[in-house]
Amino acid sequence: MTPDGSTLSLVAITLVVVLTGMVGAYGVRFARTTNDFLVASRTVRPAWNAAAISGEYLSAASFLGVAGLIAVYGPDALWYPVGFTAGYLALQLFVAAPLRRSGAYTVPDFAEIRWGSRRLRALATALVLAIAWLYMVPLLHGAGLVLQEVTGLPRWVGVTVVAVVVTINVVAGGMRSITLVQALQYWFKLVAIALPVLVAYALTRPGVAQLFTGEWANAGTGLGAGESAPEIYSLMLATFLGTMGLPHVLVRFYTNVDGGSARATTVRVIALLGVFYAFPTLAGVLMHQLMPPPAPGQADTLLLGLPAQVVGGVLGAVLAALVAAGAIAAFLSTSSGLVVAAAGVLSTDVLRGRVRDFRAAAVVAGLVPLAIALPTTSVDISRVVGMAFAVAASTFCPLLVLGIWWRGLTTAGAVAGLLVGGVASLGSLVTWVVFPAVQTGSLESLLGQPAVYSVPASFATMVVVSLVTRSSVTPRADAVLAQLHLPSAARRVGA
Numbered sequence: 001m002t003p004d005g006s007t008l009s010l011v012a013i014t015l016v017v018v019l020t021g022m023v024g025a026y027g028v029r030f031a032r033t034t035n036d037f038l039v040a041s042r043t044v045r046p047a048w049n050a051a052a053i054s055g056e057y058l059s060a061a062s063f064l065g066v067a068g069l070i071a072v073y074g075p076d077a078l079w080y081p082v083g084f085t086a087g088y089l090a091l092q093l094f095v096a097a098p099l100r101r102s103g104a105y106t107v108p109d110f111a112e113i114r115w116g117s118r119r120l121r122a123l124a125t126a127l128v129l130a131i132a133w134l135y136m137v138p139l140l141h142g143a144g145l146v147l148q149e150v151t152g153l154p155r156w157v158g159v160t161v162v163a164v165v166v167t168i169n170v171v172a173g174g175m176r177s178i179t180l181v182q183a184l185q186y187w188f189k190l191v192a193i194a195l196p197v198l199v200a201y202a203l204t205r206p207g208v209a210q211l212f213t214g215e216w217a218n219a220g221t222g223l224g225a226g227e228s229a230p231e232i233y234s235l236m237l238a239t240f241l242g243t244m245g246l247p248h249v250l251v252r253f254y255t256n257v258d259g260g261s262a263r264a265t266t267v268r269v270i271a272l273l274g275v276f277y278a279f280p281t282l283a284g285v286l287m288h289q290l291m292p293p294p295a296p297g298q299a300d301t302l303l304l305g306l307p308a309q310v311v312g313g314v315l316g317a318v319l320a321a322l323v324a325a326g327a328i329a330a331f332l333s334t335s336s337g338l339v340v341a342a343a344g345v346l347s348t349d350v351l352r353g354r355v356r357d358f359r360a361a362a363v364v365a366g367l368v369p370l371a372i373a374l375p376t377t378s379v380d381i382s383r384v385v386g387m388a389f390a391v392a393a394s395t396f397c398p399l400l401v402l403g404i405w406w407r408g409l410t411t412a413g414a415v416a417g418l419l420v421g422g423v424a425s426l427g428s429l430v431t432w433v434v435f436p437a438v439q440t441g442s443l444e445s446l447l448g449q450p451a452v453y454s455v456p457a458s459f460a461t462m463v464v465v466s467l468v469t470r471s472s473v474t475p476r477a478d479a480v481l482a483q484l485h486l487p488s489a490a491r492r493v494g495a
Contacts, residue, residue: 008317009150012325016188017165020332023181025172044179044255050268052179053252055186057084057269058276059135059334060142060300061385063189063327066277068299070284071291074216076232077284080386081277083239085270091244092266097259098404098484105254106344107247107396114403114480117411123418125349127395128247130426131388132342133369135246136335138384140373142300143331149301150324159373162328166335167366170343171359175255178336185333186272192326193279193303196319200286200310216288234452235386241455242389245396248337251344259487286310303327339365386449387429394421394454402462404484407477413466421458425450 044052062084069077104110108124111117140159147158169177243249256262280303287302290310294302304327307319339362346361347353395418402409402417428450446452 006151008321009324012321013147013150013328016325016328016332017161020165020181020185020329021169023177023184025177042255042257045257046261046264046268048179048183049252049256049261049265050272051183051186053182053249053265053269054272054276055182055184055189055333056178056252056337057249057273057334058186058189058330059385060139060146060327060330062277062280063193063330064142064146064300064303065385067280067283067287067303068294068301070281071287071302072294072299074218074288078281079232079235080239081281083236083389084243085273085277087240087243088266088270088273090240091249092263092270095244095250095400095404096253096262096266099250099400100253100256100262101259101484101487102480103483105251106341106348107250107400108345108349110403111399111414114477115411115414116476117415120411120415120418121349123415124396124399125345127391127418127422128345129342129365130422131245131392131395132247132338132365133372134391134429135248135385135388136338136369137373137376139331139335139338140369141376143328144373145300146304146324146327146331149304150320156374158328160370162331162335163366163370163373166332166339167363169336170339170362170366175251175340178340179255181336182333185329186276189326189329189333190276190279192322192329193276193283196307196311196323197279197283197286199315199319200290200306201282203311204286204290206286206289230446230452231449234390234446234449237455238386238390238393238449238451240393241397242391242393242451244400245392246389247341247345247392247396248334250396251341252337338369387425387432390429390449390451390454391422391425393451394425394458397455398459398462402459402466404481406466407481408466408470408473409462410466410469410472412469412472413462413464416465417458417462420461421454424454424457428454 062081066077066080069080099110102110102113104113107128108121111124112121140163141155143162144155144158147153147161148155169181253262253265256265283303283306287306291302291305304320304323307323308316310316311319342365343358343362346364347358351357351361398417398421399414403414428447432447
């Protein structure tokens, strides 16, 4: 990148960081109570909440990672954006409204409301923290990579800046403040990726036949490992079902006014995500045709170089700065949601649940992943984020689906399923990261994307153990399920 381009990018990134802080400071004016900090007092309307959820959900894995993976691996990488979006359809059908009617603040809250078990609540708390920090560490790495790529600054600078800015915003205003930030950042990210991609396409005007040529365009070759089928099916399971278990996604549905508005929010989210993902997909196709293949582990930086290489000149530098600023906005918005989710469970399960407890928990929730990210190295953002989806799909997805729709899920079944799914997914992922030299072919695929066996194992364990312990089901289950499924007016009539 030219010096002028680097300067423009640094200015654009600085503006995004400053504006994020300013919007967050504005939101602080409305944050007074614990309710405000945890769930924005459950007053967020569907249109605003949908933009906030989309802003939070569209992380750097979507902004940079999806485009890079499509450029490298072709059509098989489309399962990432398809799965990321389709997951909200399952969320709307099975989870959104009942979860909001539960009255919970966090996933551990829901677990205790549904089963009345402190042991299950503690296990859910540990899994929320594991998923949130597993998700956040690659985002911090990505922020450092972006800043290093566009300015030449050391990677630790970007890692630290994002972690500190996010932590300060959450400490100051909690969910109230972050809602404003995330909603505005969705629209900014959409412009930041759509405008450069459309300009690049307009200037090159490649034909459709020219875009989809060669072996790259053939589906079914996988994402670089030897066995494509298990990897693709595992990716589908992780992304389709993982959305239902991501704590930072679920916590946003607690902010809706009621169950109906939670469903309305989800419909809007699907539309907003569908619009957004058209552009990283097109960007990936363009980058494959117009740019040289990236070095291993560098696919995430391809989009940063697209405007300068394809457009060039001052316009190319401006568009490159816009892409860099959009990438930083993606890191900030998603990291904010993860810190809020982690701080929520720490403040209510470890501390006493007061406002000052939330603020102390937010500091811990933001600094722990920073401490992990600084001494470690990064891999492709989308691949690592896919790990977090796999863990969520293997734990909270079966807990919520069965807990909401099956009276017979017992405490013992829920605990056993969470342990089996958590150990299978987290154990596979740790092995994949720590022992890469011993993995080849199908073993690498299954360890790197374990959902194909960890999700069925979790569901099966919950069902089998619950059937064995079905005598422990009490009338409490009927009362809770009535609360989850009947609108408030119907419950009052029934009473």
